[in-house]
Amino acid sequence: MAGIYIHIPWCRNVCIYCDFHFSVSMRNKAELLESMISEIDLQKEYLGGEKIETIYFGGGTPSVLSADETGRILEHIYRLFDVSGEPEITLEANPDDMAVDYLQDLRKRGINRLSIGIQSFFDDDLKWMNRRHDAGQSIKSIEAAKRAGYDNISIDLIYGIPGMEISKWYKNLEMAFSSDIQHFSAYHLTLENKTVYAHKVKKGMLQEPDEKSGSLQFELLTEMAAKMGFSHYEISNFFLPGFISRHNTSYWKQEPYLGIGPSANSYNKISRQWNVRNNSLYIKEISKGIIPSTYEMLSADDLYNEYILTSLRTAWGADENIIKENFGAGKYDHFIKQAEALIQKGKLEKNGNSFIIRPSWKFFADGIISDMFFTG
Ligand SMILES: C[S@@+](CC[C@H](N)C(=O)[O-])C[C@H]1O[C@@H](n2cnc3c(N)ncnc32)[C@H](O)[C@@H]1O
Structure with missing residues (x-):
């Protein structure tokens, strides 16, 4: 079982918070x-069949991308890989691109799940983020996806924006739950280096993310999601x-995946490789038949820390048997000692063989996880 990630490295404008690789x-x-098609050829053995x-x-x-361009990439993958009869094929779409006929064309090419970058149902938030769409388009995009025949729709929302009142976050969630979505990701705003946001914070023009309100918004989010029948299966996902999401779940269960395109990374259970974050350099190297990537063999410590990092963010948690079998007695002893101390502090709970972050501590998962890392 494996996945393929395709990184499409363009945006029509710059969202102030974003540090993913893109060019305008x-x-x-x-x-x-064309280079991405060639990279698929060059990497066809990566997942070992x-x-x-x-x-x-x-x-x-x-x-x-046009539906034809997306379809061409998919056809090429189908030609070179053994794709399951019932694959999940997701495309991230921005609300300002979502005309019904375009979405229908994408469906004909094989896209069967949309992840829509709504971020907020309020114009002032969207302006603050420098999004291209407005609140009306946030709503219409979900309707367009339905009309185009999609029955597996996810949306992205962002909370913890400086000055965001809890009543506004409540209304955002109400809007989300009153629309016909099957999945959503709600991310706490993070201040990433080298973004427009970071620059403006440094100059005193904008405030940092509001963690205190963010934690209350997270609490509201989890309560409302549960009432609406959504399962909270990863810190930011429901x-x-x-x-x-089968694709993201496979990342969190350490399944192998191949990443195609500038900045994409790949993982095959023993190593990780990162493609260069530069479109021109990527084209130049691929034209010489070289995959422009840095490669890292994962040490036993890296593999253990990755398991802790991904599993503790999920609802199924870190399994002591997996730790014992895959990482050996030394790491297992370290894990049990740390986990028991965290249980004493009320931050972790044990369910069967699994250790899970308690609901009231999930918002602080990053700190708990780094405390559990094995640093030698
Ligand atoms: C790869 S981005 C999606 C890109 C898509 N083009 C869009 O803008 O809607 C995935 C999601 O990560 C979230 N995200 C990106 N940067 C973030 C940040 N600094 N803080 C919080 N959420 C962020 C956004 O919700 C975004 O939709």
Whole structure:
């Protein structure tokens, strides 16, 4: 079982908070797409013939591609890989790109799940973020996806924005739950280096994310999601029965995946490789038959820390048997000692063989997880 991630490295404008790799110049779009097709050829052995269960177009903004361009990439994957009969094929779409006929064309090419970058149902938040769409388009985009025939729709929302009142977050959630979505991701705003946001905070023009209000908003989020029948399966992710994100779940269960395109990373259980975050350099190297990536063999400590990092963010938690079998007695003893101390402090709980972060501590998961790392 494996997945393929395709990074589409363009955006029409710059959202102030975003540090994913993208360019706003589409000058070399055709050439770069050809390079991505060539990279698929070069990487065709990477997953060792494993069946492909999920394909994910992320970005950047994958909805800047035409349906034909997206279809061409998919056809090429189908030609070279053993794709399952019932794959999950997701495309991240921005609300301002979501015309019904375009979405229908994407469906014909094989896209069967949309992840819509709504972020907020309020114009002032969207302006603050420098999004291209407005609140009306946030609502219309979900309706367009339904009309185009999608029955597996996810949306992204952001909370913890400086000055955001809890009543506004409540209304955002009400809007989300009153629309026909099956999954959503709600991210606490993070201040990433080298973003417009970071620059403005440094100059005193904007405030840092509001962690205190953020933790109350997280509490409201989890309560409302539970009432609406959504399962909270990863810190930022929620699904209705039958609509878990298979692709993201496979990352959190350490399944192998191949990443195609500038800045994409790949993982095959023993190593990780990162493609260069530069569109021109990517094209240049691929034209010479070279995959422009840095490669890292994962040490036993890295593999253990990755397992802790991903599993403790999920509802199923870290399994002591997996730790014992995969990482050996030394790491197991370290884990049990740390986990027991965290249980004493009320931060972790044990369910069967699994250790899970308690609901009231989930918002602070990052700190708990780094306390559990093995540093030698
Ligand atoms: C790869 S981005 C999606 C890109 C898509 N083109 C869009 O803008 O809607 C995935 C999601 O991560 C979230 N995100 C990105 N940067 C963030 C940040 N600094 N803080 C919180 N959420 C962030 C946003 O909700 C975004 O939709």
